[in-house]
Amino acid sequence: MEATISMKTATNTPTSLVSLQSIHSRPKFTFFKPNPLGISMAQNLPLSIRAQKSELKEAAAGISESDALKVKEWEVGMFQDEVAASQGIRIRRRPPTGPPLHYVGPFEFRLQNEGNTPRNILEEIVWHKDVEVSQLKGRTPLLLLKKALESAPPVRDFIGALKAANLQTGLPGLIAEVKKASPSRGILREDFDPVEIAKAYEKGGAACLSVLTDRKYFQGGFENLEKIRNSGVKCPLLCKEFVIDAWQIYYARTKGADAILLIAAVLPDLDIQYMTKICKMVGLTALVEVHDEREMDRVLGIDGIELIGINNRNLETFEVDISNTKKLLQGERGRRIQERGIIVVGESGLFTPSDIAYVQEAGVKAVLVGESIVKQSDPTKGIAGLFGKDISC
Numbered sequence: 200m201e202a203t204i205s206m207k208t209a210t211n212t213p214t215s216l217v218s219l220q221s222i223h224s225r226p227k228f229t230f231f232k233p234n235p236l237g238i239s240m241a242q243n244l245p246l247s248i249r250a251q252k253s254e255l256k257e258a259a260a261g262i263s264e265s266d267a268l269k270v271k272e273w274e275v276g277m278f279q280d281e282v283a284a285s286q287g288i289r290i291r292r293r294p295p296t297g298p299p300l301h302y303v304g305p306f307e308f309r310l311q312n313e314g315n316t317p318r319n320i321l322e323e324i325v326w327h328k329d330v331e332v333s334q335l336k337g338r339t340p341l342l343l344l345k346k347a348l349e350s351a352p353p354v355r356d357f358i359g360a361l362k363a364a365n366l367q368t369g370l371p372g373l374i375a376e377v378k379k380a381s382p383s384r385g386i387l388r389e390d391f392d393p394v395e396i397a398k399a400y401e402k403g404g405a406a407c408l409s410v411l412t413d414r415k416y417f418q419g420g421f422e423n424l425e426k427i428r429n430s431g432v433k434c435p436l437l438c439k440e441f442v443i444d445a446w447q448i449y450y451a452r453t454k455g456a457d458a459i460l461l462i463a464a465v466l467p468d469l470d471i472q473y474m475t476k477i478c479k480m481v482g483l484t485a486l487v488e489v490h491d492e493r494e495m496d497r498v499l500g501i502d503g504i505e506l507i508g509i510n511n512r513n514l515e516t517f518e519v520d521i522s523n524t525k526k527l528l529q530g531e532r533g534r535r536i537q538e539r540g541i542i543v544v545g546e547s548g549l550f551t552p553s554d555i556a557y558v559q560e561a562g563v564k565a566v567l568v569g570e571s572i573v574k575q576s577d578p579t580k581g582i583a584g585l586f587g588k589d590i591s592c
C-alpha cells in the first residue's frame with residue numbers, strides 16, 4: 200500500500216510530497232469520515248466497517264444535528280452494501296474504508312488500500328457518481344425538482360414506440376444511442392453534434408433514442424438530453440445514466456427523459472422495486488438492465504417490470520458476447536418473460552444484420568445500438584446498414 204502526504208497551499212496545490220514507505224499493515228492515519236458527505240470530523244477510526252460504525256456514532260454525539268444525519272446516511276450506505284452483497288451484487292456503492300483523499304489541517308493524505316480503490320470500472324463510476332449526485336442534490340433539492348415537474352411537458356410512450364416499430368417492420372425496434380465516447384472504446388466520434396445525430400437516427404427509422412448523460416466516463420451530459428428534447432425530435436428518449444439515488448429519476452424527468460436505465464449489477468432488489476415505482480409515479484419507463492442469469496432471476500422476482508435490457512457487455516470487464524442475450528432467454532426464463540408480456544431489449548455489440556437476426560431469434564423485440572451506427576459519417580445510412588435494409592417508414 201502506498202501512502203503519500205502533501206502540504207496544501209491556499210490554492211490547494213501540493214508544495215511538497217513526502218512518499219511514505221509501503222505500509223503493509225492497515226493505515227493508522229487520522230482521516231476524515233465520511234468525507235464525501237462533507238463532514239470535517241477527524242477521528243482515529245479503525246478501518247473495519249463495524250468498528251467504524253460504532254465510532255461514528257460516538258463522533259456524531261459531538262456534532263450538529265444535520266451532520267449527525269449525514270453520518271446516519273453514511274451508516275445506511277454501509278448497510279446497503281452488506282444487503283447488496285447478500286444478493287450477489289459485487290459492486291460496492293461506497294468505498295468501505297472511506298475515500299483515498301483525507302485532509303487534516305493543511306495536510307492532504309492519499310492512502311490507497313483495497314478498501315478505497317475501486318475493483319473495476321463500474322465500481323469506479325458508481326463511487327464517482329455518489330459524490331457527483333450528492334453535490335447536485337445540494338444545488339437542486341428534491342422539493343424544487345418536484346415543483347418543476349408540475350409544469351413539465353408530458354412523457355412520450357417509450358414501450359409503445361418500440362412495439363409499434365417491431366410490428367411495422369417485423370424487426371426489433373431500434374433504440375439508437377447518442378454516444379460520444381466510452382471507457383472501453385475511447386472516443387467514437389470526434390465531430391459530435393448530439394442534435395444532428397439524433398435527427399439522423401430519427402430519419403433512419405429509430406423508434407427511440409438513448410442519450411448518455413454521464414460526463415466523466417462517456418463525455419455525455421444532461422444538456423444533450425435537453426437539447427435533443429427541445430429540437431423537435433419526436434422519438435422517446437432514454438436517459439442513459441448510472442442511477443444510484445431516486446433523486447436522479449426526478450432530475451432526468453425535468454431534463455426531458457421519457458425513460459431511464461436501472462442497472463441490476465448496481466442496485467439491490469428493494470432499490471429496483473422502489474425506483475420502478477417512482478418511475479411510474481413520474482411517468483418514466485424503467486429499462487432494467489441485467490447481464491447474467493442471477494440478475495435476470497432477481498429482476499423477474501420483482502413485480503411491475505415491463506422492460507428488461509440484456510447487456511451483452513460485462514461492465515466490469517468490458518467483454519462483449521452477443522450469445523449472452525440467447526443464454527438469458529432460454530428455457531423457463533424466456534417462458535416467464537413471454538407470459539408476463541415483458542419486452543426484452545438486446546444491448547451492445549450489435550454490428551451487422553446477422554447480429555440483429557441472431558438476437559431477434561433469441562426473443563428480443565428491441566435492440567440498443569451505439570458504436571456501430573454513431574461511428575458512421577451518415578448515421579441514417581448506418582441504420583440501414585445495420586438492418587440490411589431501409590427501416591425508415
Ligand SMILES: O=P(O)(O)OC[C@@H](O)[C@@H](O)c1c[nH]c2ccccc12
Nearest residue numbers: 510546547548549567568569570571
Ligand atoms: O455501443 P454499443 O456496443 O452498441 O452499446 C450500446 C449500449 O448498449 C451501451 O452503451 C450500454 C449498455 N448498457 C450500458 C450502461 C451504461 C453505459 C453504457 C451502456
